[in-house]
Amino acid sequence: MATLSYQRELSITDEYDVVVVGGGSAGCMAAIQAGRAGAKTALIEKNGILGGTTVVASVNFPGLFHAWGRQIIAGVGWEIIEETARRGGAVMPDFSDPYKEHRHWEHQILVNRFLYSTILDEFCAEAGVDLRFHEMPASMEVMNDHVLIAVTGKSGLSLIRAKQVIDATGDANIANMLGYTLESEEQPQPGTLIYGLSGYNLEEVDQEKLVKLYQVAVENGMLLHTDHSPGAIPFLGELRSAGGNRMHITGIDGADSSSRSVAEIKGRQSLMRIYRFLRQVPGCETLEVNYVANECGIRETRRIVGEKKITVRDYVSGEVWSDAICYSFYPIDIHRHGDNTTDIRPLTEGVFPTIPLGALIPRGSDHLLAAGRCIAGDQEASSAYRVQASCMATGQAAGAVAALAAKQDISVREVDVEQVRDLLELHGAIVPYPDNL
């Protein structure tokens, strides 16, 4: 065992009602909701920009807010999307037109990352949220009625205190740090590094030669078949759309810093293979990578084991949980490990899945909630509820629960779901009610 020679006592520098860790789709909405409900709130984000996967991994096409012809997710997340559109940073699809032949992506909304992230800054400021960029919790301990958090930042460690904490890290980092039971797959779904291409003219690309060169490149190891989206002519999709969002980085985990480092490096190696390969295709000799996301997008790592668990059967049945706090809507969408294919299973028409409050509470927790893609469910259900609109909705719900628990000095398990629903509705959210209510 080693000890540091400079160890010193830390005194508490800040006290909050609610501390949210992670400023992605879930964390931002959680912090804004908690702040609007009157809780003294901090948002800790390891990067210097809000938006998480939407912004730093360039998955800037949130969905789905509508299902079968009606809106099912609104609230804070929707306000931000509308504001982004109002300032010219998004074009709303025609939601009155239920998408045809299960083309669910037609209802996703392409958002400008600069406008979206800056509007998140503004909404957080308006809600009184203390934005703590470039910080990460280094260690935490649950005391009787609060949580002590040692936060590491550019100046070293500081100590803060919170009545309630929300884990919106995507990877259940905080639940893990506090020792709650987690669930993960032996072979998580692959990640993807999103990039843009320019410097070529599609009409001049020799498609026949592209296929032949591709076969040779895969045989001699210059390329991997997971480097591109599936299709009869490899890379044609990427060349048509001037970029890629479907390379599969397989064999990665991404939940902690060391495994995440491997994922980042593998993603850029994949893009380097793509770049070198495409530049030898006639018509692409001067092709350039003109954009690469700051981080590799991670689809799946760990989920909490919650007071309740959403199974795929629950999800596709559209069961309205007795403690439902929001809707979610997306096909089951599993990107296969070690492959470049996807298992997509659309939902039955008229099905509106719901999320129970219990899936946001780590089993036995009094002072910690989870929100976003790390809430409790099985792999298939989470492949659907991980999408951004659903993360926004669970984030807003977690913010409401944490604010109510902090105000009443009670455990998150004691919060009355009716009060949560009332608070959410007050802030524009759409809340499902079981038939018997």
Ligand SMILES: Cc1cc2nc3c(=O)[nH]c(=O)nc-3n(C[C@H](O)[C@H](O)[C@H](O)COP(=O)(O)OP(=O)(O)OC[C@H]3O[C@@H](n4cnc5c(N)ncnc54)[C@H](O)[C@@H]3O)c2cc1C
């Ligand atoms: C390639 C790809 C394609 C996808 N396609 C779609 C799509 O078409 N439509 C859609 O809606 N969704 C899509 N998704 C899913 C969706 O983008 C994510 O599941 C969702 O954004 C997760 O939101 P989150 O808030 O849970 O986590 P994130 O957005 O990942 O946010 C987590 C935040 O926490 C921060 N953080 C993490 N750990 C710490 C820590 N210890 N301390 C401080 N900060 C920390 C991170 O920096 C980040 O800002 C896709 C995902 C991928 C990877």
